[in-house]
Amino acid sequence: MIVARSLGELEPAARAVALGTFDGVHRGHRGVIDAVKATGLRSTVLTFDPHPRLVLGYDVQLLTTFQRRLELLEEAGPDEVLIVEFTQELSRWEPEAFAGEYLAGIGAEVVVAGEDFRFGAGRRGDIALLRSLGLEVRPVPLLEGVSSSRIRELVHEGDLPGAGALLGRPFELEGDVVYGDRRGGTLGFPTANLAPPAHALVPAYGIYAGEALGHRVAASIGVNPHYGGSERRIEAFLLDFEGDLYGSHLRLELWQLLREERAFASEADLVAQITADVESARAAERPV
Helix, strand or coil, X not given: CEEECCHHHCCCCCEEEEECCCCCCCHHHHHHHHHHHCCCCEEEEEEEECCHHHHCCCCCCECCCHHHHHHHHHHXXXXXXXXXXXXXXXXXXXXXXXXXXXXXXXXXXXXXEECCCCECHHHCECHHHHHHCCCEEEEECCCCCCCHHHHHHHHHHCCHHHHHHHHCCCEEEEEEEECCCCHHHHCCCCCEEEECCCCECCCCCEEXXXXXXXXEEEEEEECCHHHCCCXXXXXXXXXXXXCCCCCCEEEXXXXXXXXXXXXXXXXXXXXXXXXXXXXXXXXXXXXX
């Protein structure tokens, strides 16, 4: 897959183009990409970085990092991805100007988009406008209930099987492994403390089962109420793993919420519960 950050990096060709942010590259997004590939033209995904709503001042919790988005787009199989830098200036472009520059400008003959697609200043651009500009537009029916917004809601609720069903794969959380309190090691369960990137979507507080680096994971997201914590921590215990992860980048698949976090009457009770959580994580099944 060719990844371009400017129009000049794309060779002249007749193209079918899918436009969108593609946060999460969920099942609905992949339906749009499949439709682009089915045209027989050079298939191009046009996506934006940063996320437009972040540039416009909204708080958006992202389903994936941008690098992970590119990886997932490559798995979906288009010929090319054109990354358009989204700026305040670009947000003020009229849709006709955007279409002239970024669609006509790369030889787009067919545009494929979800039925609710909007673009340009004031979100005035739509499928009807693209057709009025002489482009063939193939709208892709929305998959009922599948949207980045709905996936965010499910993750916030801790419903990771539900989120995974809409994504078409388990929800992932990634970040750099940083030093923490090192309390887990003293309890017999050394953890990797994850620092996710800014604007990353983080699930509801609780204890989760999942996987990382081919190992089952019991992960705690929360404030460690047993120790009176107040700062959010993301701590992952990789079952049967030996090694030092400090300073590395780690991606967790989170499969299911095992329980809510809570304080215990004693440290012995805490260790007993962690032991049970680890066995639950070992028995957990990948949801998708």
